[in-house]
Amino acid sequence: MHEMTKGSNVGLTALSDDTGSVIVSLSWSSAAGAGDADVSVLLLGGNGKVRSDADFFFYNNPASPDGSVQLLGKTPTGSGSEDRISLDLTAMPPEVDRAVLAASQYGDARFGELDDLRLTLADRAGEALLGYTIAGATTESAFLFGELYRRGEEWKFRAIGQGYETGLAGLATDFGIDVDEGSEESGESDGLPAEGAAVEASAGKVLQAPAAAPGVALPAQAARATAPDGVAAARGRRPRTAKKKVTLPKAEKKSLAENDSWQAARLFPAGSLKSDREREGRATSVLLSVMAEVPEFGRRLTAAFGAPAGRMQTFTEVALPHGDSPKRPDGVIRVERAGKLWTALVETKTNGNPLRSEQVQNYLDIAARRGYEAVITLSNDVALEGRPLVQVKTDGRRKHKVALWHLSWAEVTYQAQTLIRHEGVGNAAHAWLLQELLHYLQHENSGCHSFQNMGPAWVPVRNGIDTETLCRGDARAVEVVESWERLIRQVCLRLGGELGQKALPVQRGRRGTDPQDRRAVLADRLCDEGRLSAELRVEGAPGVLALAADLRTGKLRTSIDVPAPEGGYPLTSAKRLIRLLAKAPADLHVETLVEGDNGPRGTLERLRPEPADMLPKGGDLITGFRLSLFKGMGATRGSAASGFIRSVDEAVDQFYASVVAHLPPPERRAARASDGVG
Numbered sequence: 001m002h003e004m005t006k007g008s009n010v011g012l013t014a015l016s017d018d019t020g021s022v023i024v025s026l027s028w029s030s031a032a033g034a035g036d037a038d039v040s041v042l043l044l045g046g047n048g049k050v051r052s053d054a055d056f057f058f059y060n061n062p063a064s065p066d067g068s069v070q071l072l073g074k075t076p077t078g079s080g081s082e083d084r085i086s087l088d089l090t091a092m093p094p095e096v097d098r099a100v101l102a103a104s105q106y107g108d109a110r111f112g113e114l115d116d117l118r119l120t121l122a123d124r125a126g127e128a129l130l131g132y133t134i135a136g137a138t139t140e141s142a143f144l145f146g147e148l149y150r151r152g153e154e155w156k157f158r159a160i161g162q163g164y165e166t167g168l169a170g171l172a173t174d175f176g177i178d179v180d181e182g183s184e185e186s187g188e189s190d191g192l193p194a195e196g197a198a199v200e201a202s203a204g205k206v207l208q209a210p211a212a213a214p215g216v217a218l219p220a221q222a223a224r225a226t227a228p229d230g231v232a233a234a235r236g237r238r239p240r241t242a243k244k245k246v247t248l249p250k251a252e253k254k255s256l257a258e259n260d261s262w263q264a265a266r267l268f269p270a271g272s273l274k275s276d277r278e279r280e281g282r283a284t285s286v287l288l289s290v291m292a293e294v295p296e297f298g299r300r301l302t303a304a305f306g307a308p309a310g311r312m313q314t315f316t317e318v319a320l321p322h323g324d325s326p327k328r329p330d331g332v333i334r335v336e337r338a339g340k341l342w343t344a345l346v347e348t349k350t351n352g353n354p355l356r357s358e359q360v361q362n363y364l365d366i367a368a369r370r371g372y373e374a375v376i377t378l379s380n381d382v383a384l385e386g387r388p389l390v391q392v393k394t395d396g397r398r399k400h401k402v403a404l405w406h407l408s409w410a411e412v413t414y415q416a417q418t419l420i421r422h423e424g425v426g427n428a429a430h431a432w433l434l435q436e437l438l439h440y441l442q443h444e445n446s447g448c449h450s451f452q453n454m455g456p457a458w459v460p461v462r463n464g465i466d467t468e469t470l471c472r473g474d475a476r477a478v479e480v481v482e483s484w485e486r487l488i489r490q491v492c493l494r495l496g497g498e499l500g501q502k503a504l505p506v507q508r509g510r511r512g513t514d515p516q517d518r519r520a521v522l523a524d525r526l527c528d529e530g531r532l533s534a535e536l537r538v539e540g541a542p543g544v545l546a547l548a549a550d551l552r553t554g555k556l557r558t559s560i561d562v563p564a565p566e567g568g569y570p571l572t573s574a575k576r577l578i579r580l581l582a583k584a585p586a587d588l589h590v591e592t593l594v595e596g597d598n599g600p601r602g603t604l605e606r607l608r609p610e611p612a613d614m615l616p617k618g619g620d621l622i623t624g625f626r627l628s629l630f631k632g633m634g635a636t637r638g639s640a641a642s643g644f645i646r647s648v649d650e651a652v653d654q655f656y657a658s659v660v661a662h663l664p665p666p667e668r669r670a671a672r673a674s675d676g677v678g
Helices: 168-174 182-188 218-228 231-235 276-293 295-305 357-370 409-423 428-441 458-466 475-499 514-530 568-581 644-658
Strands: 002-003 009-011 021-029 038-044 067-075 080-088 099-106 114-120 128-136 142-151 154-164 311-316 332-337 342-350 372-377 403-408 504-506 531-540 545-550 555-563 590-592 598-602 622-632
Touching: 021 099, 038 067, 067 295, 080 099, 080 295, 099 372, 114 142, 114 295, 128 142, 128 154, 142 168, 154 168, 182 231, 182 504, 276 295, 276 311, 276 332, 295 311, 295 403, 295 409, 295 428, 295 531, 342 357, 372 409, 403 409, 409 428, 409 475, 458 475, 458 514, 475 504, 475 514, 475 531, 514 531, 514 622, 555 644, 568 598, 568 622, 622 644
Parallel strands: 002 128, 342 372, 372 403
Antiparallel strands: 009 154, 021 080, 021 114, 038 099, 067 080, 099 142, 114 128, 142 154, 311 332, 332 342, 504 531, 531 545, 545 555, 555 622, 590 598, 590 622
């Protein structure tokens, strides 16, 4: 990989022959696990300015209509996260001279609080071509990491590393974005946090307010997630110039059925499926057909794999020559762009069936010989960093590279939910198709379920903890830790899809630690303490959600630390918290956090009539409150209601809906054009 220094540049064709489409990753880490940033892309003309506000892409305007820019979202890595961007350079409008790659933070957060600021660029096959590390970040709240720019017919990359103390507003102003210089009050008048009152996108997308999803109550503060910086303010002053996006209605229409036994007709019925072969064939055909018919959805799933933006066609049960007998992959995806074809073979598994290395290896060999670009595996399992689901060999002598990618059914469901419930799609027919797909994926007989089995090591490890015979270094403990990590990632996908908010696991550890080494440390801790733990960061939540499964007591604990307001009277803070928790369960545990000592604690039932019992006796300074719910832990491995995985899902849903949804978002300072929105 070519390492860049600040100000240096390099031509992409000098690094790879396959750079028509590239994946740019911006990453960072935080020892505390609390730091985060959001990426953005600006397309600039020859004058160094955007052609219009529509050339500004960020978390609420994640894709261009032509597919040349797509923000792919965050994935956890080590002790931080990585935000990826797909750029189809062959689809870039000819009047675009540069694509600037940036990231910004909100409120008082600064990039000096993050470590390992780094940009990497990979080609269509996923091979990393160049990397650039930014050092010495201090008080900046926005950063230009780098830019892709044209030189004749070639695209080149330049490492920039320029920071802005004025945040996203200062960065946006430099490139011709309109900045609203409204007051703090105007920024809050539309129900948005003050930092969201800066950038007006008069030609941007029409954004939809998220609808509450079954099982998870949507917090009132979540309305912030649906408007880009300043669009809410612009709504009242500028006409909408984009077509309205179609999302699902917040409430279902009243059924005309005579009774509950009448089942609505479905485009993709699942009730009659009997065998795994039928489930795999139906699931593959259903998914690939919707991908081809709903461009937003098809591009969302394939852009991360290096597919260009173009006309997509999908096929099933295609016979391809291989040795003595042809092989039949479950599906084929082809995308045409400017007369060129991008092709991926698809291998599908449902109902928890594992992928087979030999089968995937055959498809990789076929793809390499035929000049195809990728093999995509799809199953209930969730891929982990540094832990491939199947072991395959790559023939380095072959000039043509084939990328191996994995999708979980949980990721497919998440993308469908995000589009039809929160972001919207182009027309009503597309919304209906996605709704039918989502209904099929969530049907108990489809086999397209999420990760549902803690694996063969789960019961022996639980028994070993129960009898205190599980020792450090036991490989079965590592397997359980991996299954737990998969489960937490799946919980984040499900919660994020239902809320329309970013939800990511927080992974604490030393920078640069190998993922397998990190899991070995967690496995030893499991042997010592008998407890699995995880943290989730949900956008808009006042703190990090903590989840702990105590295998010795059979209890699940969900908790969140809420900071105490600055400068307020302790009793006033306690009473305010009790009011906010009016609908919380009576057995919610409330612990007062004080400096250097344990504070008072009790159940909400006891504290409601006497909020003063939350105050420390010695007058110690209150730093916050820890809210916790305890729930019994399921014992079985499968998908039964008493299963462990089901109990984790229910615990997170109950805690979020009954506690977190009623808490105010984290406090952020007001945003003005003079001091930025970052």
